[in-house]
């Protein structure tokens with residue numbers, strides 16, 4: 453049974469933007485605790501004072517129902533590239549939803565889905581000209597894996613089912629995508645999809661091979677080839693990676709890393725999947741990160757910034773050479789169907805979002821504002837706990853360490869990183885602080901907002917370092 457706090461929400465400022473009364477806010481929090489499953493909160497975090505209920509957003513700013521403002525330091529979850537409060541995108545969605553919100557993607561399509569596919573073909577690299585639509589990044593990854601496997605089988609290689617991913621990577625939480633995700637909970641969800649292995653990825657800060665710079669990146673590429681050879685090339689369907697890793701800690705490799713992986717995959721008949729779910733749509737300073745690394749993947753996944761979060765939509769881009777197998781074997785369809793794929797109103801929102809990204813030149817803005825942000829983040833190296841500062845465009849992070857010389861990480865039990873996270877939100881930034889603290893605001897962020905983000909991070913680190921002084925040896 454739902455309590456009467458839905459009416460409370462209306463008086464909580466949804467229309468007039470006035471903050472909710474303490475009673476109304478308290479009631480809404482209670483209803484959230486009673487009924488909402490917030491995906492990643494453990495129950496003790498649900499029940500504490502820190503539960504934030506957001507009410508509205510504008511540009512890079514969020515307000516909660518109590519009227520407190522926050523800089524959205526991670527664009528929701530690397531999603532809201534065009535910024536909050538874009539009435540044009542909402543209007544495009546509403547107009548299409550009024551006309552026709554949905555038609556099944558199983559056997560039909562719609563005008564907005566066609567327009568979006570054509571637009572994507574014009575902005576994605578090379579001959580990535582075919583688009584399978586879905587609702588979120590995990591579905592886009594599932595789709596990519598299935599296309600890779602089916603095409604391998606259609607080409608006469610049914611034993612090519614293995615997928616090679618990289619350590620530390622995140623590719624989603626549905627079962628197949630989670631199997632590729634390195635941080636996966638074996639105890640709860642194993643066994644995972646058979647045939648997935650993880651190899652080291654580029655990491656210039658904590659390099660597994662004792663090699664500096666590009667040489668380390670290229671050794672990471674060698675590990676991919678070695679894994680293909682160890683597994684037996686005749687068993688490997690695809691290699692997957694984010695051009696710039698995000699969850700693994702924002703590692704920016706040399707373009708040669710990706711170009712080498714391209715050559716290795718071609719040599720062994722293995723497909724290369726670029727996961728641009730976070731990287732895409734201007735985040736790294738170009739529309740897609742692959743552009744900066746000078747390679748064309750066989751499959752590319754995209755979601756998040758595709759609609760800047762105004763509608764749940766994702767896509768898997770496919771090269772012509774792969775789709776050609778379906779054109780040749782005319783009677784064979786892909787063994788895949790997702791009810792909400794190509795949702796007409798969501799596609800209309802995505803088309804408008806891309807138009808805004810292009811009209812306002814937000815990829816270039818990300819490059820420019822990202823360079824400024826990096827220069828300011830460099831100042832944080834003065835902290836005893838900031839081991840490294842990394843990034844490209846507005847995909848930046850600082851790595852927090854217990855000891856700068858040994859690069860020893862903070863264990864969860866130390867509580868330092870959790871405390872930093874609490875301080876950040878208390879001081880008005882919404883972001884993620886793990887081993888890496890992420891800085892990825894909407895691409896419309898202002899210089900003043902970037903300065904404020906850095907000032908809050910600085911202050912939060914100082915406070916946490918003081919509170920934990922005894923434990924910091926670096």
Ligand SMILES: Cc1ncc(COP(=O)(O)O)c(C=O)c1O
Pocket residue numbers: 529588589590591593622623624625694698727728729730755756
């Ligand atoms: C690189 C990458 N791929 C895939 C996903 C999964 O996307 P979703 O959460 O929309 O399913 C994510 C989510 O953060 C991601 O970062």
